[in-house]
Amino acid sequence: MDGSHWLSMHPLVEKLTENGHDVVVVIPESSLTMGGSETFTVQTYPVPYTSQEITANFQKLSREHFSLPSHFPWIAIEMLDSMMVVFNMFYKSSCKNVLQNETLIEYLKKGKFDAMLSDPLFPCGEIIAEFLSIPSVVFTSGAPFAIEQEAAQSPGPPSYVPKLFTTFTDHMTFIQRLQNVFVSLLFDFVFCHMLYSPYTRMASEFLKRDVTAVDLFSRASIWLLRYDFVFEFARPTMPNMVFIGGINCVNRKPLAQVIIVCINSSGEHGFVVFSLGSMVSEIPMDKAMDIAEAFRSIPQTVIWRYTGKVPSNLGSNTHLVKWLPQNDLLAHPKARAFITHAGSHGIYEGICNAVPMVMLPLFGDQMDNAKRIESRGAGVTLNVLDMTPEDLINALDSVINKPSYKENIQRLSALHLDRPIHPLDLAVHWVEFVMRHKGAPHLRPAAHDLNWIQYHSLDVFAFLLAVLVTTFFISFKCCTYTCRRCCGRKSRPKSKSKKE
Amino acid sequence: MDGSHWLSMHPLVEKLTENGHDVVVVIPESSLTMGGSETFTVQTYPVPYTSQEITANFQKLSREHFSLPSHFPWIAIEMLDSMMVVFNMFYKSSCKNVLQNETLIEYLKKGKFDAMLSDPLFPCGEIIAEFLSIPSVVFTSGAPFAIEQEAAQSPGPPSYVPKLFTTFTDHMTFIQRLQNVFVSLLFDFVFCHMLYSPYTRMASEFLKRDVTAVDLFSRASIWLLRYDFVFEFARPTMPNMVFIGGINCVNRKPLAQVIIVCINSSGEHGFVVFSLGSMVSEIPMDKAMDIAEAFRSIPQTVIWRYTGKVPSNLGSNTHLVKWLPQNDLLAHPKARAFITHAGSHGIYEGICNAVPMVMLPLFGDQMDNAKRIESRGAGVTLNVLDMTPEDLINALDSVINKPSYKENIQRLSALHLDRPIHPLDLAVHWVEFVMRHKGAPHLRPAAHDLNWIQYHSLDVFAFLLAVLVTTFFISFKCCTYTCRRCCGRKSRPKSKSKKE
Numbered sequence A, B: 001m002d003g004s005h006w007l008s009m010h011p012l013v014e015k016l017t018e019n020g021h022d023v024v025v026v027i028p029e030s031s032l033t034m035g036g037s038e039t040f041t042v043q044t045y046p047v048p049y050t051s052q053e054i055t056a057n058f059q060k061l062s063r064e065h066f067s068l069p070s071h072f073p074w075i076a077i078e079m080l081d082s083m084m085v086v087f088n089m090f091y092k093s094s095c096k097n098v099l100q101n102e103t104l105i106e107y108l109k110k111g112k113f114d115a116m117l118s119d120p121l122f123p124c125g126e127i128i129a130e131f132l133s134i135p136s137v138v139f140t141s142g143a144p145f146a147i148e149q150e151a152a153q154s155p156g157p158p159s160y161v162p163k164l165f166t167t168f169t170d171h172m173t174f175i176q177r178l179q180n181v182f183v184s185l186l187f188d189f190v191f192c193h194m195l196y197s198p199y200t201r202m203a204s205e206f207l208k209r210d211v212t213a214v215d216l217f218s219r220a221s222i223w224l225l226r227y228d229f230v231f232e233f234a235r236p237t238m239p240n241m242v243f244i245g246g247i248n249c250v251n252r253k254p255l256a257q258v259i260i261v262c263i264n265s266s267g268e269h270g271f272v273v274f275s276l277g278s279m280v281s282e283i284p285m286d287k288a289m290d291i292a293e294a295f296r297s298i299p300q301t302v303i304w305r306y307t308g309k310v311p312s313n314l315g316s317n318t319h320l321v322k323w324l325p326q327n328d329l330l331a332h333p334k335a336r337a338f339i340t341h342a343g344s345h346g347i348y349e350g351i352c353n354a355v356p357m358v359m360l361p362l363f364g365d366q367m368d369n370a371k372r373i374e375s376r377g378a379g380v381t382l383n384v385l386d387m388t389p390e391d392l393i394n395a396l397d398s399v400i401n402k403p404s405y406k407e408n409i410q411r412l413s414a415l416h417l418d419r420p421i422h423p424l425d426l427a428v429h430w431v432e433f434v435m436r437h438k439g440a441p442h443l444r445p446a447a448h449d450l451n452w453i454q455y456h457s458l459d460v461f462a463f464l465l466a467v468l469v470t471t472f473f474i475s476f477k478c479c480t481y482t483c484r485r486c487c488g489r490k491s492r493p494k495s496k497s498k499k500e
Helices: A004-018 A051-065 A074-099 A102-111 A124-132 A144-151 A174-207 A213-218 A257-264 A285-296 A326-330 A344-352 A366-375 A389-401 A403-417 A423-437 A458-499 B003-018 B051-065 B074-099 B102-111 B124-132 B144-151 B174-207 B213-217 B257-264 B285-296 B326-330 B344-352 B366-375 B389-401 B403-417 B423-437 B458-499
Strands: A024-028 A041-045 A116-118 A136-140 A222-225 A241-243 A271-275 A301-305 A318-321 A335-340 A357-359 A379-381 B024-028 B041-045 B116-118 B136-140 B222-225 B241-243 B271-275 B301-305 B318-321 B335-340 B357-359 B379-381
Touching: A004 A116, A004 A136, A004 A344, A004 A423, A024 A074, A024 A102, A041 A102, A074 A102, A074 A124, A074 A174, A102 A124, A116 A124, A124 A136, A124 A174, A124 A213, A136 A423, A144 A174, A144 A213, A174 A213, A174 B458, A222 A423, A241 A423, A257 A301, A271 A326, A285 A301, A285 A318, A285 A389, A326 A335, A326 A344, A335 A344, A335 A389, A344 A366, A344 A403, A357 A366, A357 A389, A366 A379, A379 A389, A379 A403, A389 A403, A458 B174, B003 B116, B003 B136, B003 B344, B003 B423, B024 B074, B024 B102, B041 B102, B074 B102, B074 B124, B074 B174, B102 B124, B116 B124, B124 B136, B124 B174, B124 B213, B136 B423, B144 B174, B144 B213, B174 B213, B222 B423, B241 B423, B257 B301, B271 B326, B285 B301, B285 B318, B285 B389, B326 B335, B326 B344, B335 B344, B335 B389, B344 B366, B344 B403, B357 B366, B357 B389, B366 B379, B379 B389, B379 B403, B389 B403
Parallel strands: A024 A041, A116 A136, A136 A222, A222 A241, A271 A301, A271 A335, A301 A318, A335 A357, A357 A379, B024 B041, B116 B136, B136 B222, B222 B241, B271 B301, B271 B335, B301 B318, B335 B357, B357 B379
Antiparallel strands: none
16 A cells, blocks of 8 residues: 555565565556655556546545535545545556566565565455465555454444544534444445445456455454544553554654754744645645744744745745654654644654644545544644635744643653553564464454354344233233133122122 | 462562652551561551451352352342442451551651552551552552442443453344343442441541542542453553553462472373462362373373362372462473463463463352453353252363363463563553652543533533524424414415305
8 A cells, every 4th residue: 555554554564574584575567655665565556547536536636625515524525535535546547456466466475475465445455365365464544444344253343433524522412422323333334345346346357256345344354443542532452453553653764954954943932843744745726825824923943845846935934845754854853833734644653753833634534533632632634625814824823832732742652652562563473473373263243153143143133022022912811811700700700790 | 468369469569669659558467368477567556357267268168159050140149249249358357457547647648658559358458548648659450340340440341342241242142232221220220339338337437527439539640450452342441551460470489399299290191280379278179089080081180279178089180288389380381281260360371371261259259250261262161059069070071172272371371471670670660650640640631520410421411402492493383383384374365265
């Protein structure tokens, strides 16, 4: 899987090669972030699009997002739509190109691999793992429509587990719970099917038997989930779920000289880091002007990742860069605030480094992520479409100058970093575990062998109800019969006396 | 908590003192396994019974168990009864003596502790933790009636999570699922209340407000569960549950010379370890004679922990010892089989050391434990009441000479020991975590703030049903009204024409 997904899986792959494993990474010939490596083998396959086309498509998508409606449920519908566009645009076509590539499949077959590491946003990995009968480890921050929960048989009561796109917290009002149940039913029975149906068709053809997306994912031995409960809301989990949130906060490198100069110029006020993620490096000019206007008015230096046309009102305290070492910058003691699109990677980097956030969520899970950080008092969410320069100034002023934001992010950071083992080592352990033991069958719940009715004991309750109704009915009949007999006996003499 | 429970908590307490913490262990003046220490402070409180009385009571209980009925549900009822006897006999009276001991409570108040480490079989710990407002860490292999699951809000679908005393596996027939649902309802609504009601009364009086057992336990910050899924069946868990199964397989010490002589005399056939746990060191003579008879016929040396009268038919290959270093013995390469009462400590030592087991479960969770190991093909369960010498000989022959038993226990052992961090270090980490952060509030699910109806979204479904019924009713009324109007119009001219 391309983009930021690969960026967080990459250190795990590197570490596995360091540990002496032969790793083959299968990537499309055109991609955003995936490329060659000196440590692992790269196996490419041709695809009918270029890297430029991917970039252009994401730019188009982000431009479209700047004209989105801004409230639930419309925003959810729009986000769903855009997710399906991305999903279909690249990955469906990309997966087809993998499965139809006989040379590649033959190569993979001969490889006799011990495990498959895959991302559920590109379900092709699971199809091939099933085809090659090798155990799989799924690496994700949560698959679309939380299919990982269904596939792992992990319960998620909609009464306190908010669903994607709702932006609810774990404490919901009655109306929110109603919406959450509704969204949950929609996801399970409509959207999940819509999103994955092209894959299941492809998989069924390729494997020569009918499979569903849940079938495919439920074979995963281990779920490496980029979760940490300082950020996620506490909820039921399963024994084969391993939590590696914050795995991306690694690989600190010294900052470049040009960046150090920027930072040093910031004085006691420190600096602000601003990035909308790897997918969105430019925004409409009116929005860029608004943002630049806000930055002119704050005493901090701003380092802004932006590749678009320079706004004419850019202040001298604002430095535009084509790319920024986000985690390393946030780790600097002078980092005062982080303006982010609230992608999960950025959020974890904010938490790791205890930098309060101003969040401008755009699409996918970003609205939900922003809501979580906001509900923990560690950041402020702004609607990038509606916000004025004053809104941004006020938000920055709050997170920088109100002590509660810094205290809260420091508390979250302390909880997050206080762990018995680093998430990267944990991930490596479980991949190697699956390789050594050919899976993790002891962690597989027996729920996989039950149908929906059995799982919820509906047959048992129906049987108990039937027994109860039958008992009641027989008792009732017996009673009425006995009563009739008794009353009959009593009433007969009466009628006799009447006759007399 | 006394007995084997303390034996497995003890290394954790020792390790905490090693790490520089001041630990105060509160113990009754009379106990089976708890005593003074050079590393931690011991604070005793008087109780109205002696250690001899405890031993005598357990001996009595075990003698009674040798006349138990041997099938579900009778065995479950008997076990429940015996559990309540133990529970009431010592711990209720012991807890009363803690709570009424003003000097002790004052001492604990002044201590300003950072955390309470407690065992749910002795719920007094939670009452004091609540009274002193300190976070608690609960250490258990599963509390009676799985109250830890309810208190931690961990779902346990009865369709594949077998309940205590049922001896079912995670794959149940319809009839077993029916029984499991029934037992589950009984536990939740009857027995759990029966067992804990003396404590909740005591707690409510002491805390001067009404509390339930679930209220008390649900305040636990971390559940240190002596679980490992090579032994437990995979099921939903919660983020504040930490799995430390096998924590007792530590502290290897060199074997005593007398034991080494025994082992060396065993030759190529190796030896068998036999213990019925810390509570049962003698058994009725007829049973002891049967067992001794079986041992005479096997080529292995037997080391038997037994304090009763020596059976007259004891073979020369059988050595009686008053106490045995079980884990160290099982770790010896010549250990061929382990005859155990299937207490969870023994089971984990069998798994750690990959020694196949013959299990003679007596009470508590032992029947269930035995069933689990049997279902994994790593041991044979015998009913100690019914078994003949031949049964024991056959069972030993199977686990020693049929390769599948050794292979299965070796597989379980390999899975169990392949972990990223030792359970003892993990336990220490989480106790220290709770001390450092004054609990683990981020791991507490919002489910605690919902009532039963809200949790299961019953109000939401009732509302949806009401809307559906109302809509249907209104539509129906509209339709019938419209129909009547239409039919009326059509029929009126007819009646007119009739008149005409």
